[in-house]
Amino acid sequence: VSTDPAHKKDVSSAASFLKEIFRETGLACRIHKTSGHPVVEAWSPPRKGVPTVLIYGHYDVQPPEPLDEWLSPPFEPTVRKGNLYARGASDDKGPVMAHIKAVEAWIKSGALLPVNVRFLIEGEEEIGGTSLTECVGPNPERFHADAILVSDTPMLGPGKPAICYGIRGIVYMEVTVRTAASDLHSGAHGGLAPNAAIVIAELLGKLKRKDGKVNVPGFYRNVRPLTRRERESLRAADWDPKRYLREIGARAFPGGEKQYHPRERQWARPTLDINGLVSGFTGEGAKTIIPCVARAKISARLVPDQDPGQVESTLEDYLRSKCPPYAEISIRKFESASSLMVSPDTPSIEAAGRALRRVFGRPPAFIREGGSIPILSYLSATLHAPVVMMGFGRPDDNLHAPNEKFNLGDFHRGASASACYLEEMGRISKGRND
Amino acid sequence: VSTDPAHKKDVSSAASFLKEIFRETGLACRIHKTSGHPVVEAWSPPRKGVPTVLIYGHYDVQPPEPLDEWLSPPFEPTVRKGNLYARGASDDKGPVMAHIKAVEAWIKSGALLPVNVRFLIEGEEEIGGTSLTECVGPNPERFHADAILVSDTPMLGPGKPAICYGIRGIVYMEVTVRTAASDLHSGAHGGLAPNAAIVIAELLGKLKRKDGKVNVPGFYRNVRPLTRRERESLRAADWDPKRYLREIGARAFPGGEKQYHPRERQWARPTLDINGLVSGFTGEGAKTIIPCVARAKISARLVPDQDPGQVESTLEDYLRSKCPPYAEISIRKFESASSLMVSPDTPSIEAAGRALRRVFGRPPAFIREGGSIPILSYLSATLHAPVVMMGFGRPDDNLHAPNEKFNLGDFHRGASASACYLEEMGRISKGRND
Numbered sequence: 001v002s003t004d005p006a007h008k009k010d011v012s013s014a015a016s017f018l019k020e021i022f023r024e025t026g027l028a029c030r031i032h033k034t035s036g037h038p039v040v041e042a043w044s045p046p047r048k049g050v051p052t053v054l055i056y057g058h059y060d061v062q063p064p065e066p067l068d069e070w071l072s073p074p075f076e077p078t079v080r081k082g083n084l085y086a087r088g089a090s091d092d093k094g095p096v097m098a099h100i101k102a103v104e105a106w107i108k109s110g111a112l113l114p115v116n117v118r119f120l121i122e123g124e125e126e127i128g129g130t131s132l133t134e135c136v137g138p139n140p141e142r143f144h145a146d147a148i149l150v151s152d153t154p155m156l157g158p159g160k161p162a163i164c165y166g167i168r169g170i171v172y173m174e175v176t177v178r179t180a181a182s183d184l185h186s187g188a189h190g191g192l193a194p195n196a197a198i199v200i201a202e203l204l205g206k207l208k209r210k211d212g213k214v215n216v217p218g219f220y221r222n223v224r225p226l227t228r229r230e231r232e233s234l235r236a237a238d239w240d241p242k243r244y245l246r247e248i249g250a251r252a253f254p255g256g257e258k259q260y261h262p263r264e265r266q267w268a269r270p271t272l273d274i275n276g277l278v279s280g281f282t283g284e285g286a287k288t289i290i291p292c293v294a295r296a297k298i299s300a301r302l303v304p305d306q307d308p309g310q311v312e313s314t315l316e317d318y319l320r321s322k323c324p325p326y327a328e329i330s331i332r333k334f335e336s337a338s339s340l341m342v343s344p345d346t347p348s349i350e351a352a353g354r355a356l357r358r359v360f361g362r363p364p365a366f367i368r369e370g371g372s373i374p375i376l377s378y379l380s381a382t383l384h385a386p387v388v389m390m391g392f393g394r395p396d397d398n399l400h401a402p403n404e405k406f407n408l409g410d411f412h413r414g415a416s417a418s419a420c421y422l423e424e425m426g427r428i429s430k431g432r433n434d
Numbered sequence: 435v436s437t438d439p440a441h442k443k444d445v446s447s448a449a450s451f452l453k454e455i456f457r458e459t460g461l462a463c464r465i466h467k468t469s470g471h472p473v474v475e476a477w478s479p480p481r482k483g484v485p486t487v488l489i490y491g492h493y494d495v496q497p498p499e500p501l502d503e504w505l506s507p508p509f510e511p512t513v514r515k516g517n518l519y520a521r522g523a524s525d526d527k528g529p530v531m532a533h534i535k536a537v538e539a540w541i542k543s544g545a546l547l548p549v550n551v552r553f554l555i556e557g558e559e560e561i562g563g564t565s566l567t568e569c570v571g572p573n574p575e576r577f578h579a580d581a582i583l584v585s586d587t588p589m590l591g592p593g594k595p596a597i598c599y600g601i602r603g604i605v606y607m608e609v610t611v612r613t614a615a616s617d618l619h620s621g622a623h624g625g626l627a628p629n630a631a632i633v634i635a636e637l638l639g640k641l642k643r644k645d646g647k648v649n650v651p652g653f654y655r656n657v658r659p660l661t662r663r664e665r666e667s668l669r670a671a672d673w674d675p676k677r678y679l680r681e682i683g684a685r686a687f688p689g690g691e692k693q694y695h696p697r698e699r700q701w702a703r704p705t706l707d708i709n710g711l712v713s714g715f716t717g718e719g720a721k722t723i724i725p726c727v728a729r730a731k732i733s734a735r736l737v738p739d740q741d742p743g744q745v746e747s748t749l750e751d752y753l754r755s756k757c758p759p760y761a762e763i764s765i766r767k768f769e770s771a772s773s774l775m776v777s778p779d780t781p782s783i784e785a786a787g788r789a790l791r792r793v794f795g796r797p798p799a800f801i802r803e804g805g806s807i808p809i810l811s812y813l814s815a816t817l818h819a820p821v822v823m824m825g826f827g828r829p830d831d832n833l834h835a836p837n838e839k840f841n842l843g844d845f846h847r848g849a850s851a852s853a854c855y856l857e858e859m860g861r862i863s864k865g866r867n868d
Contacts, residue, residue, distance in 0.1 A: 005718065063721055066617070127720055128720070168624075170621070172720045180682045181683020182682075182835045182836050183836070184834070185804075185805060186705075186735070187803070187805025188833060189682065189689070190602075190700070190804055191696075191703055191705040191735070191804065193689045194687065197707075197709075197710070198641070198642060198707070201637075201708065202642075203635075203639075204631075205635040205638070205639025207635075208636075248614045248615060248627055249615020250628055250760065251761075252760035254628050254758065254760055255625055255629060256625030262626055265626055269625055273620045274631035274632050274714065275631075275714050275720075275722060275725070276631070276713065276714035276715035276716045276723075277635070277713040277714060277716070279708070280710035280731070281731060283497060283499070284437065284438060284439065285437030285561060286437060286608075286768040287437060287496055287709060287731070288496075288733060290707050291710065292683075294711065296631075297714070297715060299722060325686070328685075334720040335720060369622070370621045371622055395622065399622060400722060400723050401617045
């Protein structure tokens with residue numbers, strides 16, 4: 001759990017565990033110490049004249065809370081009905097393991113690996129950390145690659161492979177309002193004292209309009225509209241509202257702009273959400289206080305061509321301007337990243353399409369994704385290599401939520417697809433990116 | 435800490451501790467078991483022909499959280515600059531102890547106690563519990579009294595005694611909204627999924643109008659306006675806005691209806707506050723989820739002649755009607771009580787005025803109080819006796835907040851005033867209430 005300093009040692013243990021696995025697989029391996037969590041690098045014996053595939057992934061996970069909603073403990077992997085349940089099963093330990101098994105299969109088969117393979121598995125993806133840049137930045141030649149292969153996006157559904165060609169960016173901030181020196185007795189001070197919980201409710205209660213639009217001036221600046229072809233292709237990707245609502249256990253999907261198709265809202269429109277909210281007494285029973293502090297975590301997902309810095313300032317300006325003068329507001333910024341787009345007709349992406357077709361018996365859908373993988377923009381730009389997002393998880397894998405799972409069939413199909421991809425890449429003549 | 439089931443044993447220990455003190459004082463004592471926390475009763479040897487004073491108080495306290503704001507541990511009483519700091523120091527263990535010491539002084543002086551004294555010290559005041567009614571209800575004759583003496587209201591300030599003739603009532607509820615089966619990844623679902631934190635912010639963000647009025651139709655039904663005389667007397671009681679803001683560490687007092695005098699807002703107008711708020715990820719760092727549950731505790735203080743049941747229904751109807759149909763709302767009700775008023779020219783209250791003048795050298799102010807003591811309405815009605823609210827705490831004692839304190843000078847003056855009150859009551863001919 002990379003976000004919680006109390007788990008620093010556990011994160012290190014996960015890196016060491018991964019190193020052991022790479023060694024057993026027959027790869028050279030090195031743990032890079034960073035100012036944050038370690039990065040695990042592993043590589044096959046370099047061969048000349050073949051392309052290099054850099055496989056990026058992460059071994060860190062989201063916090064498992066709320067614990068009482070897990071049917072089996074989050075850190076005791078449990079198989080039920082063909083699924084492996086555990087925090088990180090689908091995001092991203094399972095998919096990383098599929099790639100490792102693909103390389104192991106090549107090695108054990110006795111055949112030469114058709115490409116040079118280098119793994120970069122980091123421990124700060126879930127916190128948008130930048131420690132990976134500390135190990136890549138000073139020595140980008142070492143990490144030279146013809147393609148950056150990533151399995152951290154979903155398939156379209158069971159048996160329906162997908163290649164993701166666009167992911168959203170993100171800004172994330174924590175907003176704190178303070179209204180008094182301490183919590184106050186709600187009888188003695190009720191009718192006079194300011195209430196921090198009311199201030200934050202009024203502040204955040206105005207963020208969205210009834211039609212789902214974000215009510216912050218400048219929030220949509222530079223949002224690139226979909227081309228007509230993209231919009232048609234989005235609508236073609238099947239999306240069943242009833243199934244979606246059943247999957248998430250909800251009655252409606254009011255979370256975005258009503259005027260757009262659900263797929264467009266999910267993949268190609270910016271969003272704003274409250275991720276956490278706390279103020280005053282949250283324990284069992286009744287406590288009659290007026291809270292003096294309220295805190296919210298809010299984040300936005302960004303699309304091309306929004307600028308994370310501009311969205312951050314826009315949000316901050318809005319919150320400061322709407323906060324009543326009697327409340328003290330402070331804003332702490334966490335991760336931010338711009339969105340990332342790749343062209344589907346890049347040769348290394350076409351190779352992924354062929355690999356998936358060989359394993360799943362059908363061509364992949366080309367999709368975009370609502371999530372963010374902040375480090376990918378950096379890697380792609382620094383290594384001058386296209387990002388190939390070929391995911392093996394399912395949309396209902398409960399990422400970041402209780403009862404995260406990974407289908408074991410998808411694990412095996414993923415490993416096969418990865419092995420095929422390495423072969424397909426081996427057929428592409430080296431040097432395209434030189 | 436009576437509200438937390440985990441502290442049930444600690445509450446019992448406090449009752450046993452109190453029993454020991456009563457025994458050492460020379461009073462008969464009995465612990466009444468109830469369906470909730472025990473009630474401690476103590477009494478002097480009954481004498482005929484003298485009035486009976488029932489001294490009501492409570493040995494339970496509010497939760498001490500947030501712990502990190504206490505300068506000394508909440509359950510290790512610490513003296514700093516003439517004040518005793520501890521949870522319960524002023525609310526209500528210190529004032530109860532002052533009465534015990536007054537009775538002890540009479541007994542040790544060798545003189546006869548001028549009245550019959552009976553203590554009823556309960557363990558559920560802070561949760562609005564009703565266990566006290568289980569021991570009084572079946573046998574009200576046993577608790578016959580000519581006056582019910584209570585020290586659970588403040589003085590006007592240092593050296594300024596006060597008698598409280600009105601306290602507010604209360605309703606308290608917990609509101610839960612649920613929007614999905616589990617927390618969801620804010621990337622994969624942002625733009626679609628409902629967000630429980632946004633729902634509760636929008637719901638609670640509309641509770642108050644800009645002028646401080648509660649925005650709930652029917653909320654002010656039956657509110658009794660102040661008489662012109664009362665209003666004049668409220669305005670006469672000194673109230674310094676600058677000092678108030680300094681005491682609570684705030685920049686303004688926007689918590690009530692702007693059109694009324696601060697004292698009227700604090701004592702004689704109903705209020706609505708959020709006491710607690712929680713949703714989603716509240717830990718350290720960033721977690722990118724869309725919360726599926728949000729929970730708020732809200733409470734209202736009531737004045738004559740508001741009906742708690744009507745206010746509860748009004749609030750509940752409002753919240754249900756404003757909750758969007760895609761969110762599931764549930765409402766759990768906690769304590770409720772109507773307000774209580776007594777007439778200042780009741781003989782047993784005049785006796786308290788004389789006692790306070792003897793000790794403080796000045797007559798008491800007649801004030802009202804913003805807080806609620808739900809059980810007092812019950813006791814007064816059941817025992818047909820007036821409630822005498824003669825408090826020894828100060829407005830800045832940090833009740834229900836970190837660093838609760840009680841001034842040791844006030845403790846001694848309180849004990850003297852209590853001793854004088856028993857003498858003054860002894861002079862009143864018995865039988866007024868028969």
